[in-house]
Amino acid sequence: MTNRYAFILAGGxxxxxxxxxxxxxKPAVPxxxxxxxxxxxxxxxxxxxxxxxxxxxxxxxxSLNQHIxxxxxxxxxxxxxxxxxxxxxxxxxxxxxxxxTADAIYQNIVHLKRRRNDEVLILSGDHVYQMDYNVLYAFHxxxxxxxxxxxxxxxxxxxxxxxxxxxxxQGRVTAFKEKPKGEVQGRLASMGVYLFDREALxxxxxxxxxMPGSSHDFGKDLLPRLVARGEPVYAxxxxxxxxxxxxxxxxxxxxxxxxQAEPPLDLHxxxxxxxxxxxxxxxxxxxxxxxxxxxxxxxxxxxxxxxxNSILFPGVVVERGAEVRDSIVMHDxxxxxxxxxxxxxxxxxxxxxxxxxxxQGDDMAPNRACPEHLSSGLVVVGKRARLPEGxxxxxxxxxxxxxxxxxxxxxxxxxxxxxxxxxxx
Amino acid sequence: MRDVLALILSGGGGxxxxxxxxxxxVSALPxxxxxxxxxxxxSNCAHSGVGxxxxxxxxxxxxxxxxxxxxxxxxxxxxxxxVVILQPYQTRSxxxxxxxTADAIAQNWDWxxxxxxxxxxxxxxxxxxxxxYRPLVAAHLEREAAVTVAVTQVxxxxxxxxxxxxxxxxxxIRSLEEKPERTDSALANMGIYLFETxxxxxxxxxxxxxxxxxxxxxxxxxxxxxxxxxxxxxxxxxxxxxxxxxxxxxxxRAQPxxxLHDARWPILTRDEERPPVWTGDHAWIEDSLVAxxxxxxxxxxRSILFPGVRVGPDAxxxxxxxxxDTHLARGARVEHAILDKYVRVGEGAHIGATxxxxxxNMDWLAxxxxxxxxxxxxxxxxxxxxxxIGIGGRYEDLPGGRLAAGHLVPNRRWFxxxx
Numbered sequence: 001m002t003n004r005y006a007f008i009l010a011g012g013x014x015x016x017x018x019x020x021x022x023x024x025x026k027p028a029v030p031x032x033x034x035x036x037x038x039x040x041x042x043x044x045x046x047x048x049x050x051x052x053x054x055x056x057x058x059x060x061x062x063s064l065n066q067h068i069x070x071x072x073x074x075x076x077x078x079x080x081x082x083x084x085x086x087x088x089x090x091x092x093x094x095x096x097x098x099x100x101t102a103d104a105i106y107q108n109i110v111h112l113k114r115r116r117n118d119e120v121l122i123l124s125g126d127h128v129y130q131m132d133y134n135v136l137y138a139f140h141x142x143x144x145x146x147x148x149x150x151x152x153x154x155x156x157x158x159x160x161x162x163x164x165x166x167x168x169x170q171g172r173v174t175a176f177k178e179k180p181k182g183e184v185q186g187r188l189a190s191m192g193v194y195l196f197d198r199e200a201l202x203x204x205x206x207x208x209x210x211m212p213g214s215s216h217d218f219g220k221d222l223l224p225r226l227v228a229r230g231e232p233v234y235a236x237x238x239x240x241x242x243x244x245x246x247x248x249x250x251x252x253x254x255x256x257x258x259x260q261a262e263p264p265l266d267l268h269x270x271x272x273x274x275x276x277x278x279x280x281x282x283x284x285x286x287x288x289x290x291x292x293x294x295x296x297x298x299x300x301x302x303x304x305x306x307x308x309n310s311i312l313f314p315g316v317v318v319e320r321g322a323e324v325r326d327s328i329v330m331h332d333x334x335x336x337x338x339x340x341x342x343x344x345x346x347x348x349x350x351x352x353x354x355x356x357x358x359x360q361g362d363d364m365a366p367n368r369a370c371p372e373h374l375s376s377g378l379v380v381v382g383k384r385a386r387l388p389e390g391x392x393x394x395x396x397x398x399x400x401x402x403x404x405x406x407x408x409x410x411x412x413x414x415x416x417x418x419x420x421x422x423x424x425x
Numbered sequence: 426m427r428d429v430l431a432l433i434l435s436g437g438g439g440x441x442x443x444x445x446x447x448x449x450x451v452s453a454l455p456x457x458x459x460x461x462x463x464x465x466x467x468s469n470c471a472h473s474g475v476g477x478x479x480x481x482x483x484x485x486x487x488x489x490x491x492x493x494x495x496x497x498x499x500x501x502x503x504x505x506x507x508v509v510i511l512q513p514y515q516t517r518s519x520x521x522x523x524x525x526t527a528d529a530i531a532q533n534w535d536w537x538x539x540x541x542x543x544x545x546x547x548x549x550x551x552x553x554x555x556x557x558y559r560p561l562v563a564a565h566l567e568r569e570a571a572v573t574v575a576v577t578q579v580x581x582x583x584x585x586x587x588x589x590x591x592x593x594x595x596x597x598i599r600s601l602e603e604k605p606e607r608t609d610s611a612l613a614n615m616g617i618y619l620f621e622t623x624x625x626x627x628x629x630x631x632x633x634x635x636x637x638x639x640x641x642x643x644x645x646x647x648x649x650x651x652x653x654x655x656x657x658x659x660x661x662x663x664x665x666x667x668x669x670x671x672x673x674x675x676x677x678r679a680q681p682x683x684x685l686h687d688a689r690w691p692i693l694t695r696d697e698e699r700p701p702v703w704t705g706d707h708a709w710i711e712d713s714l715v716a717x718x719x720x721x722x723x724x725x726x727r728s729i730l731f732p733g734v735r736v737g738p739d740a741x742x743x744x745x746x747x748x749x750d751t752h753l754a755r756g757a758r759v760e761h762a763i764l765d766k767y768v769r770v771g772e773g774a775h776i777g778a779t780x781x782x783x784x785x786n787m788d789w790l791a792x793x794x795x796x797x798x799x800x801x802x803x804x805x806x807x808x809x810x811x812x813x814i815g816i817g818g819r820y821e822d823l824p825g826g827r828l829a830a831g832h833l834v835p836n837r838r839w840f841x842x843x844x
Contacts (some may be wrong), residue, residue: 033701034717073698191665241691259703267700268718268733274700280498280693282685282728283458284702285677292710298701299459302686313700 004050004137005085005117007108008041009101009192010125011058016247016373019382019398020347024063027125029251030330030348032258032267032274032297033311036067037245038125039276042083046074046135047272050121052081054111056104058088058097073275074289086111099219106205117198122218124192128240128254130265130272136236137196143171145234146200147226150193152242161246162189163219165235173233178219188235191242194218198233241265249376252345255311255328259294281314305335313348322352327359336389346381347401353389360392363414365397371415374398385420426474430542432511432533433466433480434526434616435550437803441665441789444797444815445765447836451664452550455487455748455766457676457685457692458714462490462663463550464694467508470548472690473558477540478508480550481529482564498693510666511536525634534629537622545625546616547636553672553683554615554660555690561619561654564596570652571624572644574598575617577656587613588637592653598645601637612653615660624649626660657685667791670763673729673746677712685714697734707738723753731766740770745777754804761810762794765838771804780809780830787811787831797836 002210010027020029027038038055045053057064064085070076071083086098086108105112105122112120118139120341121398123135127273131150140148152166165188166175177184196423204222206213214221227233241264245251257264281300283368286292291306300314315332318324319339327341333350335341341352342359352358361380366375374380374396381387382401393399394414403420412418435453439446445454452463465478470478478501482489489510509532513523523529530537530547537545544565546558556575576590589610590599602608618636620628633639645651655742663669667694675681685692699718704710709724712770718732723740733750736742740753743760745838751768753759759770770776773824777794800818802808806826814822815836822834 067606227568261705268720273698275698278696278698280691280696282692283714285686286710286713286715286725287679288711292704292709294706296701297704297715300686 001300001357003117004119004121005052005115006045006050006054006121006123006133007105007111008038008045008053008055008123008125009104010038010055010064010210011098011104017245017251018248018370018373019380019401020248020345021060023060023383023401025057025059025125025256026246028060028067029245030313031128031245031251032255034278034298035274035276037128038064038067039274040128040130041123041125042068042074044131044133044275044346045123046275048131050133051076051078052115054084054086054107054108054409055125056086056098058104061085061087063226067277069277073277075275083399084111100215102205102208102214102218102221102222103216106209106216107203109202109414111207112198112202112205112389115198118197120198120201122194122196126246127192127242127244129191129238129240130240130274131193131238131240133193133195136193139236140195140234143232143234145195145232146197147223147231147233148195148236149173149233149311150191150195150238151188151235152191153187154189154240156187159187159189161244163223164189167235171234171236173227173235175388176223176227176233178217178224188237190219190223191238193238223324246299248345248373248378248380252328252378256309256326259296259309259311279314282379290318305337310341312409319354330383343377343395344379344381347383347385349384350381351386352381353387353391353405355389356387356391356393358387358393359395361414363394365394365396365413365415367398367417369417370400382420388406426559426562427476428543429475429546429558429619430479430537430540430544430622431470431475431546432530432537433463433478433548433559435463435480435551437638439664441788442669443666443667443813444795444836445669445763447797447816449488450482450484450550453492454663454669455731456553456663456669457673457714458731459696460692460694462553463489463492464692465498465553465555466548466550467493467496467501468691468693469556469558471557472692475546476507477542478499479511479533479536480508480531481511481523483513483523483529490492492695494695498695509536511755516638527629527634527640528632530625530636531629531632536627536702542622545620545622547616547620549616549662551664552615552617552660552662554656554658554661555683555687555692556656556658561617561656564654565619565652568596568650568652570619570650571621572649572651573619573640573654574651575615575656576612577615577655577660578611578766580620581608581611582836584608584610584613588616590614590653596652596654598641598651598653600645601641602720610757612655615656615724616662617656644772665791666763666789666793666795668767670746670791670793672743674727676714676729677727679712692727697732705738708736717803718749737772748798749812757802761792762796762808764796765798765800767799768796771802771806772782773804774802774806774808776802776806778807780811782830784811784831 076083240372290303298314304320305318313330321338322335327344331348336354338355377395381399390406393412397416400420439451477691501508659674705722708721715733722738723736731749735752737755739755748766753770754772756773757770760777794810795813797816808828814834817837
């Protein structure tokens with residue numbers, strides 16, 4: 001149990017998450033009222049008894065670094081093992097920015113060689129699920145696999161977004177197609193959870209690194225190659241809930257599933273606690289005249305208005321007469337008196353001015369800047385934006401981070417874009 | 426503040442808190458939806474820059490030990506200093522329970538001396554107060570006092586509950602009264618003292634038991650420099666059911682005098698990892714504090730809910746304090762009550778119903794129903810108030826499912842529950 005090692009790939013750009021991951025890596029995107037997406041994977045590790053974890057970061061690692069810190073909430077602040085943040089480090093060996101997922105591990109091959117574990121677990125920090133990896137280890141050993149890929153069934157319409165596997169009845173993988181465009185057999189998608197024989201992985205990474213045509217990615221290069229040449233690759237079919245929250249729509253949907261009476265994952269299970277970095281905040285304060293229905297509200301929130309079918313992260317203030325419907329509102333955002341949010345995703349420390357209307361009207365014109373990701377009617381408001389009093393914002397609009405009241409000269413139409421100052425980072 | 430060492434007196438057995446303090450010290454009592462009483466004073470120390478803290482614990486120290494851990498949440502996990510629990514101990518020459526406040530300090534003199542503080546700040550772990558100790562220390566230095574006593578204004582009709590202080594305009598104390606029937610002073614002794622360490626050492630030579638009676642009074646009588654320093658903020662000693670209940674409910678008033686939402690002076694505590702509060706389709710909450718981990722489907726008004734409380738459909742909580750992981754089944758009703766942890770309230774049960782007829786000798790319950798931890802109230806059960814049910818109450822403790830006003834059910838001993 002103690003002798004296990006996991007890498008978590010946490011470099012994801014998350015470009016389909018639009019503003020939410022503009023200034024943070026996708027695993028650091030807030031989720032579920034107080035968590036970040038990577039908390040699911042980190043908690044899975046410690047709840048499975050894996051206390052030796054390397055987190056590979058690349059894209060905007062600051063918020064992730066802050067979140068993980070010394071790893072204390074996960075009991076990963078250890079003398080032996082614990083958590084290590086692995087940034088690309090130019091100047092070390094042949095190192096450079098990580099090219100693909102396999103390259104990211106290859107550049108950290110020293111951590112693989114240093115350990116004596118038989119297997120190494122490679123995980124993605126992008127997914128919402130609760131999984132006991134011990135079951136995966138048992139499956140892997142029973143099959144004498146060199147690689148076991150955890151898979152889950154996805155809807156037929158979504159197969160083109162995943163790595164799709166075909167298997168024999170006993171689980172041996174016969175084909176692997178990354179994000180297939182045409183016809184495929186089966187709907188078993190790779191969950192981005194790989195258990196490798198450690199020595200085999202070292203061998204394969206060295207081999208892949210030397211291949212000029214390779215993009216050095218597990219899904220695109222390594223896995224199809226291993227399957228094609230008949231290596232013992234097995235698929236472990238995970239029976240539980242698993243959600244990739246790679247798009248704004250799937251992010252929104254997955255969050256709101258947690259306000260249902262029967263949420264997809266039991267966050268109250270004392271045997272499988274979802275750990276996170278928790279700031280010290282007082283309990284939720286609800287004043288007279290407030291309504292809070294079918295919602296999640298984290299400590300530090302203060303509600304005087306109406307909150308329906310929504311998720312409020314710590315420190316959100318909903319003033320008197322304000323209404324938050326079908327929305328996700330992140331830390332310390334203030335919805336001032338009389339303002340309305342409807343189907344909005346609002347990042348941290350935003351101020352919605354008095355009587356503002358965000359998510360207004362029936363016009364469903366897709367967003368001008370990112371029509372492919374923002375067309376279902378959601379409005380996205382970036383971190384620290386300040387929306388003036390009485391502003392109306394149409395659907396599918398995008399309000400950039402740090403825009404100020406003066407950046408608005410007129411109501412924001414459906415599909416509109418208001419951009420703020422360029423990020424200083 | 427590097428030259429100040431704080432001693433938090435947490436000896437209070439909380440006899441007047443009944444079942445709530447049967448197995449814990451007053452300072453370990455849950456408060457305000459997620460805190461323990463002692464968090465307020467520890468947070469004050471952390472924010473005032475007092476980095477060396479000893480907690481003098483006699484009653485149920487285990488409840489405090491668990492909570493304090495290494496003191497990390499208050500940034501008191503230091504190599505040099507930090508927070509330490511000082512329990513009574515035996516030596517070859519004496520085996521001493523703390524006989525009183527002054528005796529508790531004297532028994533830990535070796536530990537105090539090790540730190541060589543210039544001054545010793547004596548605090549109570551039973552106070553709900555957000556106090557910056559720096560002005561007190563500044564006033565003490567300016568007056569070159571031997572002892573400074575923090576005082577606060579109390580209404581004349583409450584003076585009989587407190588030690589009252591008579592001071593000159595300069596602040597110099599002329600006399601101290603203990604719980605006077607009648608007095609012309611409005612300044613109550615808060616039980617917060619700053620001593621010059623050297624002077625305190627001298628004072629302790631006479632083997633005093635109580636700080637007020639055996640230390641301060643003789644000092645004042647001998648003409649030493651004992652000063653009062655007035656504190657004007659909110660302060661409550663939660664040593665009684667009435668004051669504990671009042672201080673909790675203060676937090677859900679429209680304009681509470683005690684703000685928990687102040688980022689400049691957060692109340693630090695050992696946080697449990699719980700998911701956000703979940704509210705169902707028909708939940709209705711008003712004027713309440715609800716901590717992470719709660720699941721609310723019914724109605725909650727003017728109440729404090731600790732982590733993990735579940736309020737089933739059509740259940741109602743009003744004017745009550747409900748501690749962690751207590752569950753109310755469908756249609757249950759709880760009003761004017763304090764429910765400790767892990768209580769199960771059955772379907773349609775009613776706790777805190779108004780009792781009929783006069784009740785003798787129950788003033789200490791302040792008209793409330795108290796329910797000890799791990800108690801099960803059966804479906805349809807009825808508990809009138811005032812009343813008290815001990816730890817681990819079971820069906821057979823409520824004959825016919827009822828407890829009439831004025832009744833006290835004693836604690837069950839934990840080992841009776843073992844199979």
